[in-house]
Amino acid sequence: MACVECHTRERNLGFEVFYTETPGIEGRLRDTPEDFRVEEIPEFPPESGDGRFTIAKVTSNNWETNRLIRQLSRNLHISRNRIGFAGTKDKRAVTTQLMSFEAPLEEVVSIQMPGVEITDAYRARRKINIGDLVGNAFELRVVDCSTRGEQLLERIKSVLTPLQELGGFPNYFGIQRFGSLRPVTHTVGKQIVHGDFEGAVRTYVATPTPWEMEESRDARKRLHEEWDFKSALGYFPQRLTFERVVIDHLVEYPEDYSGALKRLPTNLQMMFVHAYQSYMFNRILSERIRRNMPLNSPLVGDVVLPMTKDWIPDHELFIPVTEENIDLVSKQVSEGKAFVSGVLFGSESEFAEGDMGALEISVVESEGLKKEDFIVPEIPHCSSKGSRRELICRFWDFSNSVDGDTATFKFKLGKGCYATSLLREFLKVDPIGY
Numbered sequence: 347m348a349c350v351e352c353h354t355r356e357r358n359l360g361f362e363v364f365y366t367e368t369p370g371i372e373g374r375l376r377d378t379p380e381d382f383r384v385e386e387i388p389e390f391p392p393e394s395g396d397g398r399f400t401i402a403k404v405t406s407n408n409w410e411t412n413r414l415i416r417q418l419s420r421n422l423h424i425s426r427n428r429i430g431f432a433g434t435k436d437k438r439a440v441t442t443q444l445m446s447f448e449a450p451l452e453e454v455v456s457i458q459m460p461g462v463e464i465t466d467a468y469r470a471r472r473k474i475n476i477g478d479l480v481g482n483a484f485e486l487r488v489v490d491c492s493t494r495g496e497q498l499l500e501r502i503k504s505v506l507t508p509l510q511e512l513g514g515f516p517n518y519f520g521i522q523r524f525g526s527l528r529p530v531t532h533t534v535g536k537q538i539v540h541g542d543f544e545g546a547v548r549t550y551v552a553t554p555t556p557w558e559m560e561e562s563r564d565a566r567k568r569l570h571e572e573w574d575f576k577s578a579l580g581y582f583p584q585r586l587t588f589e590r591v592v593i594d595h596l597v598e599y600p601e602d603y604s605g606a607l608k609r610l611p612t613n614l615q616m617m618f619v620h621a622y623q624s625y626m627f628n629r630i631l632s633e634r635i636r637r638n639m640p641l642n643s644p645l646v647g648d649v650v651l652p653m654t655k656d657w658i659p660d661h662e663l664f665i666p667v668t669e670e671n672i673d674l675v676s677k678q679v680s681e682g683k684a685f686v687s688g689v690l691f692g693s694e695s696e697f698a699e700g701d702m703g704a705l706e707i708s709v710v711e712s713e714g715l716k717k718e719d720f721i722v723p724e725i726p727h728c729s730s731k732g733s734r735r736e737l738i739c740r741f742w743d744f745s746n747s748v749d750g751d752t753a754t755f756k757f758k759l760g761k762g763c764y765a766t767s768l769l770r771e772f773l774k775v776d777p778i779g780y
Contacts, residue, residue, distance in 0.1 A: 353776045359524050359532070360628025361770070361777075363635050365516050368504040370774025371753060373491035375766070379408045381487040382439035384765070386432060387480040387758065390444070391470035399430075399473045400447040400454045407461035410437040412611055413587060414462070421457050422449045426611065430474035433761065434613070436522055446473040476613070480656070481760040483743075486769060491751045498748045505772050506744075513642050513682065514738035516631055519624035520764030521777045527557040535622030538728050539719045543603035546618070547596070550607075551589040562586060569593075575600065588614065604724040615727040619720065623690045627735055629709050630688045634737065639701065641686060641737045644675050647700020650684045651736055658760055659685050659736045666699065685736035692732020693720040739763035 352361050376382050391401055406414055411434040419426040428448035435441040447454045455467050491498055509515050524531045530549050537546035552570040554563040561583050569578045575596040582590055588610055595606040607615060634641065644650055648667040651659040665684070667675050678684040689695055689706045695717065697703045697710075722728040744757040755772070759765060770777070 355529070356521075356770075356777050359521060359529055359777075360625045360632060361518055362629065362632035364771055364774060365512070365635060365641075366505045366508050366771050369501065370505070371488065371491040371493065371498060371501050371772055372775050373488040373751070373753070373773060375486060375488050375769060375773065376438045377487075377489045379438050379440055381489070382436060382765075383441075383485040384435060384439055385442040385483045386444055387483060388432065388444040389478045389480060391446070391472040391474070393468045394471045395469055397469040397471040398448060399470050400449055400451045400467055401470045401474070402445060402447070402454055402467035403442055403465045404445045405440065405442040405463045405465070406435075407440050408438060409441075409461060411435050412614055415611075416587065417459060418445075418447075418457065418462075421459065422447065422453055424449055432474055432477060432479040434617075436526075438526070444474055444479070446470070448473070477761065479761050480658075481758055481763075482765070483758045484756065484765045486755045486765060488753045488755070488769070488773065489751070491748075491753055494751045495748060498751065498753060499746075502746055502748075502753060502772060506746075509768075509771065512738060514740040515768045515771055516635065516641065517736055517739040517763060518628050518631060518767040518770075519621075520766040522764065522766065523624050524621050526777075528553075528555045530555070531618055531621035532625040533622075535618035535620070535728075536625075536713070538607070538618055538722060538725065539622065539715070541724075543607065543724065547592060547603045547606055551592050559583075608725055608727075612727050615725060616730075619722070619728045619730050623692065623730065623732065626709055626713060627688055627690055630706055631737055633705050633709065634688070634702070637701075637705070639705075642679065644672060644679055644686050645700060645702065646672055647698055648702050649687050649698045649734060650675055650679060651687050651734060652678070652684045653682070659687075661733050661735070664696075664734060682740070685738065687734040687736050690733045690735055691715065691717075691720070692730040693717050695732035735762075739767070741768060 352363060415426050415429050419429055430446035431443060435443060451467050451469060455464055457464055493501055521529060530553055534546045534549050537549060552566050554566040565582045575593050578593050579590065579597065582593060591609050592606045595609045599605055639645065644667045646667055646669055650665045650667060651661060652663055652665060654660045665675065675684060679686065689697055691710050697706045720730045720732065739759060741757045741759055746753060746755050
């Protein structure tokens with residue numbers, strides 16, 4: 347299979363190839379937030395009238411998850427740690443997700459915020475934790491495609507057919523993992539695991555990108571040049587909430603860069619290193635495709651993940667593929683009961699063997715990493731044991747329609763998979779169009 351190379355911006359995030367070879371439909375995915383709709387397929391905590399948690403559906407329009415949680419906590423006058431959610435969602439989208447609130451039901455349902463609707467509230471004894479969902483249902487609209495009508499339908503079909511034959515799509519971590527307009531999260535993570543906390547802060551608060559708002563870009567550029575925290579509080583935009591938290595800490599403790607990063611929300615601290623691990627996984631997946639190694643059938647030396655009883659890959663149970671078990675494992679993979687995996691490198695990671703092991707080692711060594719780098723005592727939440735991730739993501743309930751040069755896609759994905767990683771195969775454009 348010939349590899350179709352990607353846009354430079356994608357390559358910088360580890361997306362080095364496309365799986366499908368046919369031309370894309372191009373177009374723009376997020377002309378408005380309403381063009382990207384996602385609704386969780388949740389795991390509902392059992393209802394209990396005397397439970398301490400309020401469970402509710404929260405639909406938000408154009409809200410980044412961390413900022414949404416921050417504003418909800420302010421409205422309820424509670425710590426953000428008393429609000430639970432299953433996963434972060436895209437900002438430029440209409441999202442519906444289940445949340446738990448350690449607050450009275452009547453206070454939760456009375457919240458009034460622009461672009462936010464709270465419905466279906468009830469009491470429960472169990473809160474919502476990260477990962478408490480089955481998956482997500484998507485409805486995405488792509489405008490200004492390069493073809494129209496029947497020709498557009500045919501081009502969509504030409505991409506869809508090889509993906510259906512594969513049984514899914516390459517399970518890249520999507521661009522949102524790294525920051526859609528400021529794809530620097532993985533760079534911050536790289537600097538953290540290498541112990542360069544000042545560099546991590548400089549990247550996070552003072553590295554501008556061409557795609558963000560001019561006011562934000564100018565503020566970052568000025569701070570980069572002056573490196574004066576006290577004056578920065580006077581000109582940094584109020585909407586850059588978390589950057590201001592970091593700067594505020596450095597006004598009081600000018601050299602305490604790790605302490606400044608620890609002031610950020612826990613899930614954001616974790617996201618930095620997870621994004622760096624994701625970048626390396628994307629590189630590994632790209633190289634496996636480039637070397638024409640199969641994604642949906644195991645080779646000796648591979649490590650596969652079996653399915654759990656809930657029909658999701660088990661990221662705690664790793665099965666090495668040997669000469670002795672390859673026939674059985676191949677049957678399990680072909681039946682959708684197991685997945686070939688790649689390493690998410692961390693402090694307790696084990697590489698695959700054979701060709702896949704050599705590939706994984708080459709990527710990790712190119713980053714100059716050792717296992718102990720992922721133990722970060724200065725910022726404990728940035729430590730990561732590592733894991734493995736399936737190389738393909740299955741999709742189901744897929745449908746598409748066209749209206750002139752506009753295409754609409756509907757489908758469902760398991761948790762941890764990215765709709766943009768499926769759509770990129772159809773669009774094949776600069777990811778800023780996502």
